[in-house]
Amino acid sequence: MEVLHVDAVFAALDYLHWSCLSDYFPCLRGWDVDGKEKVIKAADETIKRYQNPIIEERIRQWRSGERKEMEDLVDVFITLKDELINQPDLMAKATNEIDKVVGKDKRLVQESDIERLNYVKACAREAFRLHPLAPFNAPRVATQDTIVGGYFIPKCSHALLSRYGLGRNPKVWVDPLKFDPERHLRDGSDVEVALTEHDLRFISFSTGRRGCLATVLGTCMTTILLARLLQCFAWTPPENAKTVDLAEAEDHLSLATPLMALPRMRLAPHLYPGN
Numbered sequence: 559m560e561v562l563h564v565d566a567v568f569a570a571l572d573y574l575h576w577s578c579l580s581d582y583f584p585c586l587r588g589w590d591v592d593g594k595e596k597v598i599k600a601a602d603e604t605i606k607r608y609q610n611p612i613i614e615e616r617i618r619q620w621r622s623g624e625r626k627e628m629e630d631l632v633d634v635f636i637t638l639k640d641e642l643i644n645q646p647d648l649m650a651k652a653t654n655e656i657d658k659v660v661g662k663d664k665r666l667v668q669e670s671d672i673e674r675l676n677y678v679k680a681c682a683r684e685a686f687r688l689h690p691l692a693p694f695n696a697p698r699v700a701t702q703d704t705i706v707g708g709y710f711i712p713k714c715s716h717a718l719l720s721r722y723g724l725g726r727n728p729k730v731w732v733d734p735l736k737f738d739p740e741r742h743l744r745d746g747s748d749v750e751v752a753l754t755e756h757d758l759r760f761i762s763f764s765t766g767r768r769g770c771l772a773t774v775l776g777t778c779m780t781t782i783l784l785a786r787l788l789q790c791f792a793w794t795p796p797e798n799a800k801t802v803d804l805a806e807a808e809d810h811l812s813l814a815t816p817l818m819a820l821p822r823m824r825l826a827p828h829l830y831p832g833n
């Protein structure tokens with residue numbers, strides 16, 4: 559069932575940005591002229607069959623008082639960690655910053671440290687720029703004729719922003735394919751690095767009325783997760799490999815080959831939850 563679920567999620571993601579004839583001619587809805595409705599319906603049913611019982615069980619646990627603490631959410635920062643594995647000097651800079659701010663072997667990174675973890679946040683910004691989760695933002699429909707960035711957008715047209723294209727635009731970013739967190743740090747300034755990017759030079763939380771409602775929570779989750787991955791473990795490529803293969807798959811932005819990396823504990827054992 560889990561394999562079916564993952565396949566269904568990827569099918570749904572693949573189709574997210576496809577245009578469908580019935581979006582433009584609603585009278586065709588149900589006829590499935592281009593065959594996409596059938597694929598999406600099947601994926602949707604599989605996703606619900608897998609996820610709904612989990613969600614319902616969670617709701618039951620909260621209502622009955624059995625569950626009292628928040629758990630899970632997030633994964634993703636895998637690609638970011640891999641970029642750092644391939645450039646040990648950058649990883650050392652991030653780890654040193656964490657050790658300096660938190661102190662070695664004292665405690666784990668916590669929310670109050672975030673404002674002083676500028677290099678870690680610059681790494682996260684760089685990952686948002688270079689490795690967007692999805693190729694496009696959610697589609698928008700123009701409610702009136704308008705001009706954006708010099709382009710005329712007629713009323714009713716559907717507009718998609720390329721997250722991939724923005725982050726790698728050579729007119730905006732010097733050496734755009736290089737993973738270089740320093741580009742987000744202002745020389746000699748201790749201005750706090752933010753993960754938000756309101757000028758849309760790349761998309762992290764987007765901006766405006768429909769931008770992410772949880773930029774503070776998202777920043778907190780991202781920074782703490784990455785900082786703890788680096789604080790708790792020294793990461794190296796797998797045996798027999800010099801680097802982690804970061805090549806993207808041909809038809810989506812995930813890694814072409816599964817991630818393999820070796821973690822080694824770098825803190826005193828009592829600091830790891832469960833010990």
Ligand code: HEM
Pocket residue numbers: 695696761762763764765767768769770771772775776777779780
């Ligand atoms: C690293 C974490 C996160 C990132 C990078 C992120 C990014 C985004 C992006 C790019 C959008 C679309 C904005 C647009 O289309 O213009 C969005 C929408 C949204 N996000 Fe997040 N998000 C994150 C975490 C969260 C969390 C934790 C929550 C809730 C607890 C959340 C709630 C929302 C909501 C409600 C919207 C829809 C806003 C609307 O359509 O009006 N996000 N997010």
